[in-house]
Amino acid sequence: MLSLPLPVSVVGLTFLGLFVVYYVVSSIISFVRLRHIPxxxxxxxxxxxxxxxxxxxxxxxxxxxxxxxxxxxxxxxxxxxxxxxxxxxxxxxxxxxxxxxxxxxxxxRFTPGIDNMISNRDDAYHDVLRRKAMPAYSGRENPQLERDVDETVLDLVRLIRDRYLTTDNDQPVKMELARKAQFFTTDTISLLAFKEKFNDLKDDTDHFGYIEEVEMLYPNMFCTSVLPEIMEFFTASGLLALLDPAKNPKFAFGKVMAMVKQKIDARLDTKGANKEAGDDMLGSFIKHGMTRQELDQEVIVQVLAGSDTTATAIRSTMLCMMQNPRACQKLVQEIDEAVQKGIISHKLDEVIKDSEARKLPYLQAVIKEGLRWHPxxxxxxxxxxxxxxxxxxxxxxxxxxxxxxxxxxxHHSHDLFGPDPLVFRPERWLHTSQGGDEPNWDKIKKMERNNDLIFGHGKYQCLGKSIAFLELNKVFVELLRRFQFELVDPERPWETRCYGIHLQRGIWVTVKPREARMKEDSARS
Structure with missing residues (x-):
């Protein structure tokens, strides 16, 4: 039998004993520091x-x-x-x-040892990055930003109309709405970022397997968020670099990162100077002085953060619409009346303008309630x-x-939202003079201020907030003015897990054309 030399055994046991003592002592100290907090x-x-x-x-x-x-x-x-x-x-x-x-x-961090705007913990550098990125997210330097969003909204409409529409004479066609929402937001943010869509909507597929791989990545990533010492150890030891997706083209995430690097390379010369900035978000990043390393990180952050969170907002709000026919019908009625009054174009090949959507009070209430109900x-x-x-x-x-x-x-506070915070009730955001349930304007302002926290606050406020609302202001109107959605299994409407970011799937629906709108469109043509 192989046995360790006595000195090695003693040293090993000593270190083990010291570790146990350290762990016990540090646990006691930690416990005592916060023992007064329940x-x-x-x-x-x-x-x-x-x-x-x-x-x-x-x-x-x-x-x-x-x-x-x-x-x-x-x-x-x-x-x-x-x-x-x-x-x-x-x-x-x-x-x-x-x-x-x-x-x-x-x-x-998406690259071992290299920070991005989310992971960076140096406030001074964080402020510098925000100043470089802010013009791109504001849309001031991309005159086509709203038209780009319109384009992907119509791509989503075409996908549903051409592949998933169920008419009276057809067998029901099932569509998985959760995945289509992600296709929409991924195509939108890639088009805004570097003027090229992933084309997930056009081809009705998760190109590169990127979305599926990210859904596998997030649980591991957020679990390690409460064990940062392990991340630091694996980074310092070089072990994490072996799993760096940017260096492994077999990973779907690596393919996306390689594509991003190609887009950046096309805009810079060999010395890293601006060759062709462009009028998209990447172009704005370059114009405002992002370094090559910053570009590599921030464009990836933009694609990830700009697609997953907005997709969750679309999924949860559409789910609430299907589960609450009264609220859905009220929104549809508001949309139809806006079309009849000329507030919205009657043409189904056009998309509601952001400025028009902001004038629809019940739509705005639905968006606020959807975000609150499921941040x-x-x-x-x-x-x-x-x-x-x-x-x-x-x-x-x-x-x-x-x-x-x-x-x-x-966002489910009884003190702020009353006895039914778990209920989806858009009327809570509307004053009684608007046909809503709330008689107190100050209460509405307080709720709105609370909802603003969904997008962060102060120095950490989400830069993509305006783009997210641009998408939300359009997508619900354009889906509900054309189609009727119905859950296939109301008893089990979706599968949802939260690892820090919500991962959702299984929102199986059937989609039918709205007869009134179809007839109206035919009459005009």
Whole structure:
């Protein structure tokens, strides 16, 4: 039998003993620091429950339940707390807040060891990146931005009309709406980013297998967000570089990154200087001085962040429309009346203008309620308490503590949204003078201010907010003015998991033409 030399055995046992002592002592110190903050007992001693929650994909609901049980500040780990107070969330993210991003964000790197605007934790550099990127997201330098969105909206309409329409004489044709929503948002953001669509809608397929691979990537990525030390170790050791998708063209994500690099190469000369900027978002990034490394990272962030979250908003709102025929009919009636009054063009080969959509009060209420009912992000978005500590919800929180938020609790507050926060009710956003349920204008403004937190706040506000609303303002109108959607299985309408980002599939629907609109269009032609 092979045995270790005595000195090796002693050294090994010594190190093991020291590690156990270190772990026990550090756990006790961590427990004592935050023992005055309520929360489940086991979570105070170890991150295992927090990791397990992420692995199960039920963090969105679980965090909401913890807030409901323990209050607006809950301890969820040895050095983690979570809040549901909107005023605290604004304080964490305010432009001059001493709070900074915690190491929770390390997992948002798409290239090992290289930060992007999401993962970067240096506020000064973050501000520099935002200044370089902001003109592109505002649309000021892309005069065709709205027309580009119109183009992909019509691509989605054509896909449904040509392949998935069920008429009275046909056998029902089933369509998986969750995937089509992702095709739409991916094609839209790629067209806005570098003037070339992925063409997922045109070909009705997930080109490169990119969407499917990202859905596999996200659970692993967000699980490691609460184990940043492991990410740092694998990065420093070089092990993570072996899995870098940019260096492996077999990965779908690697193919997308290679395509992005080709687009960037075409705009720059061999010395990295501007050769042909263009009037798309990539062109704007180049004009405002992004380095080559920044371009590589930010265009990928743009494609990922700009497609997944908006797709979730479309899926959840369309699901609510199908589950609430009264609300759906009310929106359809508003759309039809807008067409009759000439507010919206009657031509079905044209798309509602953003300025027109903003004049439709019930549409705006539906969009707000859809975002509130199921916020597109569900992660902790954890910040770090400044070294002097802070008093939050009546508790002193020591410096260095990591504080996240529960999107579920934040947007399902009984105090703000009344006795039915789980119900999809667009009328809550409309004043009684508008035919809504709310008699208090100040209450509506307070709810709207709360909804703004879905897109972040202050120095961390999402730059893509205006583009997301541009898509939402158009897609619901153009789908519902043409088609009737019905769930195939109302008892099991979708499969949804939250790992920080929501992953959803299985929204099987049948789609029929709206007879009134079809007849109206035929009469005009």
């Amino acid at each position: 929360g489940p007992a086991l979570w105070a001693w170890t991150r295992i429950p927090l990791i397990r929650t992420h692995l199960k994909g039920d963090s969105y609901e679980k965090f909401g339940k913890l807030i409901e049980k323990y209050g607006s500040l809950v301890r969820i780990g040895p050095n983690y707390v979570m809040t549901s107070d909107p005023e605290i969330v604004r304080r964490l993210n305010a432009s001059r807040s001493p709070y900074t991003k915690s190491n929770w964000y390390i997992a948002s 597109p992000t569900g992660g902790l978005l954890a910040k770090q308490v400044p070294k002097e500590g802070d008093t939050i919800a009546g508790y002193f929180v020591p410096g260095g503590t990591i504080i996240g938020m529960s999107q579920y609790a934040l």
